[in-house]
Structures are given as structure tokens and as C-alpha cells.
Amino acid sequence: MIFVTTGVSSIPFDRLIKKMDEIAATYRAPVFMQTGYNGYKPRNAQHVPILTRKEYLTYMQQADLVVSHAGAGTTMDLILSQKRCILVPRMKKFREHLNDHQLEHIKGWGERLGIKVVYDINELDDLVRQIETIPVPSPRAQTRDELIHAIRQMIVSSVGG
Amino acid sequence: MNLLREAYQDFSHFFVTYESDNTRIIPDVHFLPRYNSDYSILKKTTWFFRCLVIAYNTVQEQQPTLMVSTGGGDLAIPFFLVGRLLRVKLLYIENVGRFFTPSSTGKVLYYLSDRFFVQSKALLRCYGKKAEYHGAVI
Numbered sequence: 155m156i157f158v159t160t161g162v163s164s165i166p167f168d169r170l171i172k173k174m175d176e177i178a179a180t181y182r183a184p185v186f187m188q189t190g191y192n193g194y195k196p197r198n199a200q201h202v203p204i205l206t207r208k209e210y211l212t213y214m215q216q217a218d219l220v221v222s223h224a225g226a227g228t229t230m231d232l233i234l235s236q237k238r239c240i241l242v243p244r245m246k247k248f249r250e251h252l253n254d255h256q257l258e259h260i261k262g263w264g265e266r267l268g269i270k271v272v273y274d275i276n277e278l279d280d281l282v283r284q285i286e287t288i289p290v291p292s293p294r295a296q297t298r299d300e301l302i303h304a305i306r307q308m309i310v311s312s313v314g315g
Numbered sequence: 316m317n318l319l320r321e322a323y324q325d326f327s328h329f330f331v332t333y334e335s336d337n338t339r340i341i342p343d344v345h346f347l348p349r350y351n352s353d354y355s356i357l358k359k360t361t362w363f364f365r366c367l368v369i370a371y372n373t374v375q376e377q378q379p380t381l382m383v384s385t386g387g388g389d390l391a392i393p394f395f396l397v398g399r400l401l402r403v404k405l406l407y408i409e410n411v412g413r414f415f416t417p418s419s420t421g422k423v424l425y426y427l428s429d430r431f432f433v434q435s436k437a438l439l440r441c442y443g444k445k446a447e448y449h450g451a452v453i
Contacts, residue, residue: 226411297452298450305383308430312380312404
């Protein structure tokens with residue numbers, strides 16, 4: 155199953171939903187989409203406007219591949235659950251977002267954690283047909299431990315002083 | 316903050332966030348009203364002062380020695396302003412999604428906080444000497 159999500163934004167992300175709907179028409183496995191309330195409604199895939207957090211995590215867990223907008227929250231969920239994924243940033247020039255802030259964390263995370271990022275929507279046709287070539291992101295456990303250590307030191311020194 | 320719990324779980328602590336289905340279940344949680352960018356200037360001002368009052372009362376009641384925030388600014392700015400006034404130690408950790416450019420919240424809280432962490436080395440250059448890099452949450 156491919157799980158497609160555009161987050162909880164009120165702005166539609168039709169570029170992604172339309173392309174995945176087109177793919178779903180001939181795809182070998184089911185495609186399920188969380189589309190948001192507004193915008194294009196898929197014809198070839200099951201879809202809901204919005205999932206509860208619990209439902210969303212279940213779909214994410216069960217999917218073989220997640221194709222998502224590049225929201226920071228969704229991206230973190232994907233990294234933490236080490237889920238094979240493709241991220242498609244919303245772009246201001248297509249009126250998918252108020253600004254291009256999704257591009258910054260995506261460039262950073264894409265480079266450092268090896269996440270597949272797609273800017274040209276037509277690349278999805280080939281990518282979803284060779285899922286095994288798409289990398290699985292993994293969190294950097296060591297850098298988190300260092301950060302935790304630094305915060306803990308500050309707590310200890312402020313409690314003491 | 317949940318991913319950083321090993322840093323603070325052995326110390327008494329409380330949380331401040333927005334109210335939602337996911338946050339109502341957190342123990343010792345306090346809520347600030349949600350910011351809405353569609354608000355008129357008047358409503359934005361009222362919202363801000365309401366947040367300041369809640370922040371003041373919360374800090375007076377809980378008497379924290381340290382406040383740590385990873386954003387967003389709509390939660391952190393009112394609490395850090397009050398924290399500065401009431402001499403609480405303040406640690407701001409720049410958003411994990413910031414790699415190359417500072418956030419507007421970061422630019423404000425750089426001046427208010429006692430210590431200021433960034434989660435990308437490239438950001439050290441964007442801020443002043445106070446910025447420190449000690450790794451990233453993911």
C-alpha cells in the first residue's frame with residue numbers, strides 16, 4: 155500500500171494528489187490518500203480529508219511507501235519510524251504554500267539523512283515502480299545524545315546555582 | 316521536546332503548549348491560546364497580552380529555575396519575556412528544520428535567552444557568539 159499525505163494544511167496540494175491519482179489507476183497495490191478538505195478529490199484511490207493522529211500513524215506504519223508533502227511534522231514522523239518515503243515540497247510558485255520554508259529543512263534533512271526529495275512531480279511515475287531503490291531514512295542517534303547531554307548540563311548548573 | 320525527555324525527566328518539570336487531543340493527555344501541562352495569522356491587528360494584540368498574563372501567572376505559580384523551548388515563537392516569546400523579567404534561566408533551541416537561515420523566532424529569542432543552541436553547524440555563522448552547536452534531535 156502507498157500512503158499519500160498532504161498534512162493538515164487548509165491549502166490544497168493538487169499537484170501531488172492529481173499525480174498520485176493518475177498513478178493509482180494502474181498501480182499494482184492500493185493507494186490511500188489523506189487529501190485535506192480542499193482541492194482535487196481522487197477517483198482511483200481511497201481517500202479521506204483528514205485522519206486522526208492515531209489513524210495517520212497506523213497508515214504510515216502499514217504502508218510500503220509514503221509519498222508526502224514535506225511538512226516538518228510529517229518528515230520527523232517518517233524519519234523516526236524509519237519509513238521508506240518520497241517527499242514533495244509544496245512550492246509558493248504553484249500557490250501550494252504561503253512561502254517556501256519547506257524547501258529549507260528538506261534540503262538539510264535530504265542531504266544529511268538520505269531522504270528522497272522530488273521537485274519535479276513527473277519523477278514519481280518511475281520512482282513508485284522501483285520502491286526498493288528509494289532510501290529509508292534513519293535518525294542520527296548520536297547527535298541527539300549530545301544535545302540531551304548539553305541540555306542536562308544546563309539544567310544541573312541552573313538548579314545548582 | 317518529547318524526544319529530549321532524557322534531559323529533563325529526572326527533574327520536576329511542567330509543559331506549556333497548545334490544547335489538542337494529543338496534548339491534553341500530557342501530565343502537568345499548561346495551555347496558551349492558539350495564534351491565528353488571520354486575526355486583525357486588534358485581535359493579535361489582545362491575543363499577545365492574554366498570553367503574557369497566562370505566562371506571568373504560570374511562572375509565578377510554578378517558580379521554574381529554567382525554561383527550555385524549541386519554539387514556536389507564539390509559545391516561546393511570551394514565556395521568555397516573562398522569564399527574563401522574573402529572572403528565570405532561559406535556553407532556546409532553534410527549530411530542527413533550520414539548517415541555513417535563522418527563524419524569526421530565533422532572531423528575537425537570541426537576545427532574550429541565556430543560552431542559545433542551534434541544530435545545524437551552518438547556522439552558527441548566522442547568529443552571534445552566543446550560539447552553540449551540540450548536535451540535533453534527529
